[in-house]
């Protein structure tokens with residue numbers, strides 16, 4: 001896996017820390033839990049999109065783009081980080097935000113990530129729930145081309161083979177850390193949405209012939225659909241890396257039992273997980289992604305899914321900026 005062959009902008013704070021969560025492990029009385037702190041990747045409070053955007057913006061710059069377009073849910077972390085990269089690189093940024101929740105309160109529609117999109121100077125347009133937002137975005141890009149601009153479009157979540165390279169590279173970072181610590185890791189767990197994180201990780205692991213089981217906790221789609229999305233993208237990513245065929249369908253495992261009411265709606269277990277990590281570890285999870293991923297991990301530990309002797313690494317994908325959009329879900333005075 002030669003990542004230097006791909007254009008890249010080096011704006012992330014990498015490598016991210018790998019830390020033991022002693023208090024959480026003790027409270028759950030189960031396996032030893034470690035956290036890969038990809039909430040600390042830098043660029044507008046950090047998160048998993050930083051690693052993807054390093055490669056996506058590498059391509060945008062190489063193609064001489066003058067404006068970058070992307071799309072996401074109203075409280076998209078990906079949109080916020082895309083806006084921050086554009087600001088740093090002196091490019092314009094235009095974001096299409098899709099209303100997936102029909103929430104109308106000010107916190108949701110104006111605070112959190114929406115505030116930060118605007119603070120980074122991005123222009124924003126709002127859409128109702130739409131079947132194919134990437135297609136909507138391409139229409140806007142075509143209009144811009146007709147006006148003489150050179151737009152670069154990034155799909156939702158930055159999840160294409162270029163973006164997923166960031167997480168194949170993260171797999172390399174993780175495995176080298178495990179080796180340096182002489183650490184036998186039994187499971188890697190993280191939240192999975194638009195599929196790029198899991199696809200990149202599995203492509204990277206399999207390209208190195210590392211067979212640590214990877215579990216994605218879903219935040220939107222049902223299990224079959226989520227696994228199929230991840231599998232397709234993982235195969236394409238492995239091919240881009242020069243290792244076609246290393247990913248098998250059975251390498252892709254998602255558990256979609258923790259979605260709750262739907263995308264963008266924290267379940268009771270999400271809120272409990274966020275509070276546990278805040279109170280026990282001083283770590284901020286988010287209500288849409290990492291909080292659901294952590295709720296899944298906690299519940300699986302309680303159900304005895306893992307051995308007490310296991311080492312589990314949870315990849316914290318970030319998202320804390322969205323907490324301020326979900327103030328009401330915590331019911332503090």
Ligand SMILES: *Cc1c(COP(=O)(O)O)cnc(C)c1O
Nearest residue numbers: 193194195196197289317318319
């Ligand atoms: C986008 C996102 C995810 C999901 O990653 P995908 O690559 O889209 O599957 C997880 N956590 C946070 C905080 C995110 O913003």
